[in-house]
Amino acid sequence: MAKQEDVFKKIVSHCKEYGFVFPSSEIYDGLGAVYDYAQNGVELKNNIKRYWWEAMTLLHENIVGIDSAIFMHPSIWKASGHVDAFNDPLIDNKDSKKRYRADVLIEDEIAKYDEKINKEVEKARKRFGENFDEKMYCDTNARVLEYRKKRDEIHQRFADAMNANDLKALKQIIDDCEIVDPISGTRNWTDVRQFNLMFKTEMGSSADSAMDIYLRPETAQGIFVNFLNVQKTGRMRIPFGIAQIGKAFRNEIVARQFVFRMREFEQMEMQFFVCPGDEMRWFEYWKEGRMKWHKALGMGDEKYRYHDHEKLAHYANAATDIEFKMPFGFKEVEGIHSRTDFDLSQHEKFSGKKIQYFDPELNKSYTPFVIETSIGVDRMFLTVLCSSYEEHQLDNGDSRVVLHLPKALAPVKCAILPLVKKDGLPEKAHEIMDILKFDFACCYDEKDSVGKRYRRMDAIGTPYCITIDGQTLEDNTVTLRDRDSMEQQRVSIAELPAIIGQECSLNTLLKKLV
RNA sequence: GCGAUAGUAGCUCAGUUGGUAGAGUGGAAGCUUCCCAAGCUUCAGGUCGCGGGUUCGAACCCCGUCUAUCGCUCCA
Numbered sequence: 001m002a003k004q005e006d007v008f009k010k011i012v013s014h015c016k017e018y019g020f021v022f023p024s025s026e027i028y029d030g031l032g033a034v035y036d037y038a039q040n041g042v043e044l045k046n047n048i049k050r051y052w053w054e055a056m057t058l059l060h061e062n063i064v065g066i067d068s069a070i071f072m073h074p075s076i077w078k079a080s081g082h083v084d085a086f087n088d089p090l091i092d093n094k095d096s097k098k099r100y101r102a103d104v105l106i107e108d109e110i111a112k113y114d115e116k117i118n119k120e121v122e123k124a125r126k127r128f129g130e131n132f133d134e135k136m137y138c139d140t141n142a143r144v145l146e147y148r149k150k151r152d153e154i155h156q157r158f159a160d161a162m163n164a165n166d167l168k169a170l171k172q173i174i175d176d177c178e179i180v181d182p183i184s185g186t187r188n189w190t191d192v193r194q195f196n197l198m199f200k201t202e203m204g205s206s207a208d209s210a211m212d213i214y215l216r217p218e219t220a221q222g223i224f225v226n227f228l229n230v231q232k233t234g235r236m237r238i239p240f241g242i243a244q245i246g247k248a249f250r251n252e253i254v255a256r257q258f259v260f261r262m263r264e265f266e267q268m269e270m271q272f273f274v275c276p277g278d279e280m281r282w283f284e285y286w287k288e289g290r291m292k293w294h295k296a297l298g299m300g301d302e303k304y305r306y307h308d309h310e311k312l313a314h315y316a317n318a319a320t321d322i323e324f325k326m327p328f329g330f331k332e333v334e335g336i337h338s339r340t341d342f343d344l345s346q347h348e349k350f351s352g353k354k355i356q357y358f359d360p361e362l363n364k365s366y367t368p369f370v371i372e373t374s375i376g377v378d379r380m381f382l383t384v385l386c387s388s389y390e391e392h393q394l395d396n397g398d399s400r401v402v403l404h405l406p407k408a409l410a411p412v413k414c415a416i417l418p419l420v421k422k423d424g425l426p427e428k429a430h431e432i433m434d435i436l437k438f439d440f441a442c443c444y445d446e447k448d449s450v451g452k453r454y455r456r457m458d459a460i461g462t463p464y465c466i467t468i469d470g471q472t473l474e475d476n477t478v479t480l481r482d483r484d485s486m487e488q489q490r491v492s493i494a495e496l497p498a499i500i501g502q503e504c505s506l507n508t509l510l511k512k513l514v
Numbered sequence: 515g516c517g518a519u520a521g522u523a524g525c526u527c528a529g530u531u532g533g534u535a536g537a538g539u540g541g542a543a544g545c546u547u548c549c550c551a552a553g554c555u556u557c558a559g560g561u562c563g564c565g566g567g568u569u570c571g572a573a574c575c576c577c578g579u580c581u582a583u584c585g586c587u588c589c590a
Binding site: 009012013014016017023026028029030031032090092100101190193197218248250252253254256257260261262265266267268269321332333334335374375376377378379380394396398399400417419420422423425447448449450451452453454455456458465467469470471479481486488 | 515516524525526540542546547548549550551552553563564580581582583584586587588589590
């Protein structure tokens with residue numbers, strides 16, 4: 001494991017050194033958990049986004065895209081549940097130095113009473129045998145009644161405190177129940193504090209008319225609130241989907257692991273609207289479909305796995321993650337959630353506007369159910385880098401650092417290298433570049449020995465190096481070097497676009513999906 | 515946020531008991547070179563994360579702060 005962590009460190013510094021990712025505001029000591037994409041990183045990221053976008057919108061005639069604003073009406077976040085759910089009440093134990101969610105501590109305490117009751121019931125069941133009436137027993141047994149009373153009392157206080165957002169009341173419950181830290185065993189607690197995960201700003205110039213605005217913590221709501229607009233103007237019929245790529249913001253208490261968890265991040269989300277009752281079928285469809293999208297990149301099927309959620313979010317009736325084997329363990333890259341009609345119903349309730357779909361086949365109106373696929377662009381970026389990075393030991397004792405990026409995602413597709421910078425080779429090289437540059441991101445380099453230039457290209461994952469030599473001037477052939485095998489073949493200039501396009505175009509990837 | 519650890523050139527790191535900063539590598543320009551980090555010449559780049567303090571004098575000692583890594587927690 002320690003070795004794997006080292007690999008991750010190397011990947012992070014490789015990103016810096018070869019222009020993939022820089023810490024934000026670095027000359028001012030950086031800004032916590034915010035990163036900038038550099039010249040190569042932005043190309044790789046754009047290619048990932050394009051692969052996703054085209055897989056969604058080109059390959060599915062019933063999926064269209066939108067790009068909603070980051071600023072949205074504040075009521076949206078009340079409707080979505082984020083104002084409540086994104087406020088975790090936290091408490092620290094001063095002895096163990098551990099932090100807990102206060103609500104979870106109390107819920108565990110409540111669960112303990114249920115356990116006690118169950119124990120009593122089981123004891124009684126043994127005693128009374130077949131004639132045992134559980135309900136009757138529970139309603140009359142003094143001990144059970146006492147446990148129930150205490151449980152319900154705590155539960156009620158807990159619910160009141162949570163509803164009122166009363167942090168002091170939560171602390172009081174923890175004190176009154178004499179809840180101890182499972183590690184230190186002490187009750188030396190700090191106050192309960194709240195950390196809102198949404199960034200807040202103001203809209204409007206004068207102080208009295210200013211409105212509190214949140215930076216969106218997810219892009220999904222922009223799709224839900226536009227559901228009717230898109231459905232009507234696009235004449236969409238269920239089932240159909242709306243796709244969106246955009247920035248989202250979360251004021252993470254702890255943001256770590258490079259671009260894996262950032263405060264400003266980018267999501268690719270597709271919300272698929274289906275007839276109620278059909279949702280599990282579509283959930284399975286997208287669960288498989290999304291895995292296929294990942295595996296088509298050829299980074300190794302064994303690096304992926306599903307993680308089905310047992311504990312579901314307030315809006316979901318089924319949920320799974322696609323996890324990828326990062327150097328620091330299997331980590332969630334994408335989530336597929338069956339969100340029921342929660343979001344659309346909530347917006348109907350909060351906006352007072354009817355948000356329903358008239359189904360011509362069933363001849364009735366209903367609130368559609370939603371299957372969501374949500375993937376973090378930055379996490380995807382990281383999976384691609386982690387699976388591509390290799391320190392390749394060569395037979396001659398040398399080593400090279402090479403990024404085996406999926407060729408269609410590589411920031412630069414081909415390097416154009418005159419073997420020497422004289423004898424008319426640079427001129428010939430530029431001629432070739434002028435042919436290729438319309439279709440492929442090319443990089444011209446004439447500095448240093450050709451071997452050194454190959455290594456530079458390996459380090460940024462350029463799939464092909466085209467080398468122009470003396471023979472090129474005679475018969476219009478070049479050598480084409482493959483990044484992964486380092487093997488070279490002699491091909492004519494005219495063949496180049498077809499050969500490079502074969503491996504490097506997005507179409508190659510997309511065709512694997514259908 | 516709390517705790518532990520760290521921060522010196524683009525990168526990887528030296529820097530003795532406090533005495534005004536060094537290597538390797540990388541980068542730029544040139545020479546050489548017909549295929550995998552070759553060689554030669556020249557150059558650029560650091561108020562040692564930042565701010566205070568102690569001292570005649572601080573990269574080094576003390577305090578604060580920022581950033582990063584790991585654990586707790588959460589999640590795309």
